[in-house]
Amino acid sequence: MASLGRFLVISILQGFVLGEHQQNTLNVPQVLLPYVPRGSVHTNFSLKALQGCYLWVSNRPEVASILPLYSNEEEQSVKQLGRKCSKEAIVTAQARLPERQMTEILAEEEVTGMILRSDVFVDIVAKIEIITTTRELLLGEPPEVCHIQAFDTEGNMFSSLEGLEFVWELKTVEGVGSVNAQSVLRFMQFEFSSYETSPEIYSLEAKGSRGNNIVVEPINTGTAIVKATLKDKAFSNVPPAQVKIVVLDNVMLIPGHDVYILVNTSVTYNVIRLRRGKAAVVPMPSSQFEFKLSNTTVAQLDVKKSSVLGVTKGYTKVTLVDKNMLHIQAVHQPVAGVHVVDAAFLGFSIVPHPDWVLQVGVEYDVSVQIYSYDNHKVYITDNIQIKTVFDESYFQVLWSSTNGSFHHVRTLQKGKSILTAVYTSIKILGTDVIYTFDHPISGQQEAEIFEPVVVNPEIILFLGIQLHNRMWPPRTSFNIYWR
Numbered sequence: 001m002a003s004l005g006r007f008l009v010i011s012i013l014q015g016f017v018l019g020e021h022q023q024n025t026l027n028v029p030q031v032l033l034p035y036v037p038r039g040s041v042h043t044n045f046s047l048k049a050l051q052g053c054y055l056w057v058s059n060r061p062e063v064a065s066i067l068p069l070y071s072n073e074e075e076q077s078v079k080q081l082g083r084k085c086s087k088e089a090i091v092t093a094q095a096r097l098p099e100r101q102m103t104e105i106l107a108e109e110e111v112t113g114m115i116l117r118s119d120v121f122v123d124i125v126a127k128i129e130i131i132t133t134t135r136e137l138l139l140g141e142p143p144e145v146c147h148i149q150a151f152d153t154e155g156n157m158f159s160s161l162e163g164l165e166f167v168w169e170l171k172t173v174e175g176v177g178s179v180n181a182q183s184v185l186r187f188m189q190f191e192f193s194s195y196e197t198s199p200e201i202y203s204l205e206a207k208g209s210r211g212n213n214i215v216v217e218p219i220n221t222g223t224a225i226v227k228a229t230l231k232d233k234a235f236s237n238v239p240p241a242q243v244k245i246v247v248l249d250n251v252m253l254i255p256g257h258d259v260y261i262l263v264n265t266s267v268t269y270n271v272i273r274l275r276r277g278k279a280a281v282v283p284m285p286s287s288q289f290e291f292k293l294s295n296t297t298v299a300q301l302d303v304k305k306s307s308v309l310g311v312t313k314g315y316t317k318v319t320l321v322d323k324n325m326l327h328i329q330a331v332h333q334p335v336a337g338v339h340v341v342d343a344a345f346l347g348f349s350i351v352p353h354p355d356w357v358l359q360v361g362v363e364y365d366v367s368v369q370i371y372s373y374d375n376h377k378v379y380i381t382d383n384i385q386i387k388t389v390f391d392e393s394y395f396q397v398l399w400s401s402t403n404g405s406f407h408h409v410r411t412l413q414k415g416k417s418i419l420t421a422v423y424t425s426i427k428i429l430g431t432d433v434i435y436t437f438d439h440p441i442s443g444q445q446e447a448e449i450f451e452p453v454v455v456n457p458e459i460i461l462f463l464g465i466q467l468h469n470r471m472w473p474p475r476t477s478f479n480i481y482w483r
C-alpha cells in the first residue's frame with residue numbers, strides 16, 4: 001500500500017514536471033478524412049495523447065465519431081474501477097453529404113480537467129497521387145512500396161485512406177522497342193514481401209483486393225506505368241494516378257575509366273553485373289546488351305570480341321545499351337571513353353623501387369610505357385612491339401613479355417647502366433602483317449646500381465637498443481645486412 005502511494009506521488013510529480021515543460025497535445029491538430037458514400041467502408045484515424053487519460057467527445061458525431069481505444073491497463077480499470085478514459089481514440093468518418101464538413105474532437109484529462117482539441121474535416125477526394133521513394137529500380141534488388149496519397153480540391157492531403165479499395169494496373173509504355181509492362185514489374189502481396197503494412201491492407205489483400213499501398217517487384221529491365229484508380233463508383237470522377245517506373249540492370253563496364261589507345265590497337269570491354277553485392281561477368285554478345293560507339297570514324301567495334309579498335313585520332317564514347325531501354329530517352333547507362341592518340345614518347349618504371357637507385361643481386365620488374373603528346377599513359381596491347389635493351393653485364397633478364405613492355409630482371413654488379421627501348425612496330429590485328437615504323441620513337445633510362453650496405457655487428461647491437469627505445473632512425477631505401 002505504501003509503495004503504491006509512493007508510485008502515485010511520483011507519477012503525479014512526473015506529470016506535473018512534464019506538463020510544465022512540454023505542452024501536452026494530441027498527435028495532430030487537424031485530421032482530414034475522405035467522404036465515402038453510404039455502403040462503403042468508413043475511414044479511421046487514430047488520435048493519441050502523449051500522457052494522461054482522457055474522456056473523448058465529438059461535437060458533431062454525424063460528421064465524425066470517436067471511440068476510445070483502451071490499452072490493456074486501461075481495460076482493467078474500465079472493468080474494475082469503472083473509469084472510462086484512454087490515451088488513444090479512433091475517429092471514424094461518418095459524413096453523409098458530399099461536401100466539406102467539420103467536427104471538433106475534445107479530449108478532457110480525467111484528473112487535471114485539461115482539454116485537448118483536434119479538428120476533424122471530412123471532404124471529397126479530388127485527386128490521387130502515387131508516391132515512391134524512387135522511380136528507378138535495380139534488377140535483383142528488393143521490391144519497392146508505392147503509396148497513394150489523396151488531396152481535396154484545395155490540395156490538402158488526406159490523413160488516412162485506410163480501408164479504401166484501389167485498382168492497381170501495369171501499363172506498357174508504347175513506342176519503338178517497347179517492352180510489355182507485365183514482363184518488367186509485378187505486384188506482390190505484403191504478406192510475401194519483407195515489408196509490413198496496416199491490418200486494413202492485409203485484410204484487403206487477403207480478400208484479393210488492394211489498398212493504398214502496394215509492393216512492386218522488378219522482374220526485368222525496361223519501363224512500365226503503374227496506374228491506380230479508386231475502386232468505388234462514387235469516386236468515378238477522381239482521375240487515376242500513374243507513375244512511370246524504370247527497371248535497370250546493375251551493370252558496369254570494365255575498363256570503366258577513359259583509355260588512351262594507339263591506332264591499330266584495341267581495348268576489350270567486359271560487362272560486370274552486380275546483384276546483392278556479388279559481381280558476375282555477363283557473356284557478350286548478349287540478347288540484352290550491345291555496345292554503341294558515339295564516333296565510328298575514330299574507332300570500330302568488334303561485336304564478337306567486345307573490342308574497340310583505334311582507327312584514327314579522336315575520341316569516342318562506348319555505351320552499354322540495354323535493348324529493353326531503347327524506347328526511353330536519357331536513362332542512366334554505363335559509359336566509358338576511348339581516346340585514340342599518337343605515341344609521343346616512352347617512359348620507364350621499376351618496382352619495388354621509386355627511383356633508379358638499385359642494389360646488386362636484387363630482382364626487379366621493369367616496364368616500358370608509351371605516352372601520348374598530352375602525357376597520358378597509353379594502353380599497352382599484345383600487338384604492340386617494344387624492343388628493350390639491357391646491358392648484359394649489369395642486368396640478367398629473367399622473363400620478358402612478348403610485346404617487350406614488361407621485364408623481370410636481376411642486377412649483377414655495381415655501376416651505371418643505360419637501358420634503351422624502341423617502339424618498333426605493330427602487328428595488324430587479324431593478320432600476320434607487321435607494320436614497322438620508319439621513324440620509331442625511343443627512350444633511355446639511366447640506372448645506378450650499388451653494393452648492399454654492410455654494417456658492423458656492434459652498431460647493430462647499438463641500433464637494437466635504440467629500436468627498443470623507439471628511436472630507430474628514419475627508414476632509408478637500403479636494407480642493412482651483417483655477416
Ligand SMILES: *[C@@H]1O[C@H](CO)[C@@H](O)[C@H](O)[C@H]1NC(C)=O
Pocket residue numbers: 041042043044067090092162163164200
Ligand atoms: C473503422 O473503425 C470502425 C469502428 O471501429 C470499424 O468498424 C471499421 O471496420 C474500421 N474501418 C476500417 C477501414 O478498418
Ligand SMILES: *[C@@H]1O[C@H](CO)[C@@H](O)[C@H](O)[C@H]1NC(C)=O
Pocket residue numbers: 263264426428435
Ligand atoms: C594501321 O594499319 C594500317 C593497315 O591496316 C596501316 O596502313 C597503317 O599505317 C597503320 N597505322 C599505324 C599508325 O599503325
Ligand SMILES: *[C@@H]1O[C@H](CO)[C@@H](O)[C@H](O)[C@H]1NC(C)=O
Pocket residue numbers: 294295296297298313314315
Ligand atoms: C568523329 O571524330 C572525328 C575526328 O575527331 C571528327 O572529325 C568527326 O566530326 C566526328 N564525328 C562525329 C559524328 O562526331
Ligand SMILES: *[C@@H]1O[C@H](CO)[C@@H](O)[C@H](O)[C@H]1NC(C)=O
Pocket residue numbers: 367380381382401402403404405406
Ligand atoms: C603486353 O604488355 C602488357 C603491359 O606490360 C602486359 O600486361 C601484357 O601481358 C603484354 N602482352 C603480351 C602478349 O606480351
